[in-house]
Amino acid sequence: MNGTAKKLVATHRATEEELFSLLTDPSEELRRYLQEEALALKRKVYGDDVYIRGLVEFTNYCKNDCYYCGIRCSNRQAQRYRLTEREILDCCREGYDLGLRTFVLQGGEDPGFSPEGIACLVSAIKEQCPGCAVTLSVGEYSREVYALWRQAGVDRYLLRHETAAPDHYRILHPQRQSLDRRLQCLQDLKDLGYQTGCGFMVGSPGQKTEHLVKDLMFLQRFEPHMVGIGPFIPQRDTPFAAYPAGTAEQTLYLLSIVRLLLPQVLLPATTALGTLHPRGRELGMLSGANVCMPNLSPKSARKKYNLYDNKLSDGAEAVESLKALQQRLESVGCRMSLCRGDHVHTNTSYNHCIKNSYQKGNGYHV
Numbered sequence: 001m002n003g004t005a006k007k008l009v010a011t012h013r014a015t016e017e018e019l020f021s022l023l024t025d026p027s028e029e030l031r032r033y034l035q036e037e038a039l040a041l042k043r044k045v046y047g048d049d050v051y052i053r054g055l056v057e058f059t060n061y062c063k064n065d066c067y068y069c070g071i072r073c074s075n076r077q078a079q080r081y082r083l084t085e086r087e088i089l090d091c092c093r094e095g096y097d098l099g100l101r102t103f104v105l106q107g108g109e110d111p112g113f114s115p116e117g118i119a120c121l122v123s124a125i126k127e128q129c130p131g132c133a134v135t136l137s138v139g140e141y142s143r144e145v146y147a148l149w150r151q152a153g154v155d156r157y158l159l160r161h162e163t164a165a166p167d168h169y170r171i172l173h174p175q176r177q178s179l180d181r182r183l184q185c186l187q188d189l190k191d192l193g194y195q196t197g198c199g200f201m202v203g204s205p206g207q208k209t210e211h212l213v214k215d216l217m218f219l220q221r222f223e224p225h226m227v228g229i230g231p232f233i234p235q236r237d238t239p240f241a242a243y244p245a246g247t248a249e250q251t252l253y254l255l256s257i258v259r260l261l262l263p264q265v266l267l268p269a270t271t272a273l274g275t276l277h278p279r280g281r282e283l284g285m286l287s288g289a290n291v292c293m294p295n296l297s298p299k300s301a302r303k304k305y306n307l308y309d310n311k312l313s314d315g316a317e318a319v320e321s322l323k324a325l326q327q328r329l330e331s332v333g334c335r336m337s338l339c340r341g342d343h344v345h346t347n348t349s350y351n352h353c354i355k356n357s358y359q360k361g362n363g364y365h366v
């Protein structure tokens with residue numbers, strides 16, 4: 001096997017030049033080698049456990065206008081919705097009763113929710129669901145707002161950087177959005193003690209190998225706790241409707257490289273990967289992923305959270321089918337874990353799991 005790949009496996013580091021060579025026309029043999037090493041490393045750090053997060057997509061209003069995204073503010077075709085606090089709490093209650101211990105509240109950047117309103121909502125979830133972790137994923141806010149939410153009990157924050165290359169950022173976003181601001185937000189979140197997640201799309205319009213190299217260099221520097229990567233998939237009502245989707249193969253290869261660069265990272269097999277390939281999630285797990293985020297949103301909302309065409313929202317993607325998800329995970333040697341699944345470097349009294357398997361009927365057993 002080539003020396004660069006071996007060095008990555010042995011040291012979990014790579015230079016720009018090395019990443020460029022790994023990403024340029026990789027042989028089947030190289031892909032397989034890194035995939036197997038990523039899988040072995042994940043097992044060493046996290047065992048066979050795959051952590052399950054209940055995803056609540058609570059608003060698809062968004063003030064941003066990212067060219068790739070189906071809920072961008074200029075999309076007049078999007079049917080907008082906003083869940084009430086009661087509805088969001090009910091989603092979490094349903095998930096809690098199924099045994100879930102992490103809730104991810106995700107939405108567009110919606111001025112219809114005030115920072116104080118979100119803080120109250122989080123406090124209410126924490127009270128209603130003792131011992132759960134709450135992840136927010138609602139975009140860019142000031143450090144003060146992030147501090148307020150942290151105080152309200154938010155444990156984790158997902159904010160994909162989308163691309164770490166300024167020239168590529170400009171292709172994907174209108175002038176009024178800024179990469180510097182986004183990176184500042186990520187730094188603020190980390191400084192405030194959030195388990196912080198960044199990430200990017202694979203195969204987005206204009207993406208070149210050198211851009212992916214920058215993304216991977218950024219991950220090495222920033223050392224996020226979580227990384228969300230999925231293929232770009234066009235959405236018919238966006239300016240990028242006619243661009244080709246990224247590939248599952250390249251997404252899987254990048255998942256492996258991310259695992260090898262950040263051995264302890266919490267790495268989801270994303271919905272986009274599952275949408276692009278019928279066994280996307282399973283292949284993701286075999287490539288180093290260890291997190292799955294089934295959908296907890298009310299059925300009426302799911303179809304409207306239309307980031308890209310044909311986005312999966314039922315079957316094993318839906319929280320009602322945890323049993324089906326469990327079977328699919330077991331088919332690739334994974335064990336579905338319903339515990340909080342904090343990053344290994346996080347100090348919390350909740351890190352021990354109260355259970356490791358889901359059983360229909362009684363929710364869980366201790």
Ligand code: 5AD
Nearest residue numbers: 068069160231232233234272307308
């Ligand atoms: N294809 C794939 N992923 C997308 N996202 C937004 N639009 C698309 C698309 N067309 C991703 C972005 C965003 C996350 C919520 O969804 O990376 O951060």
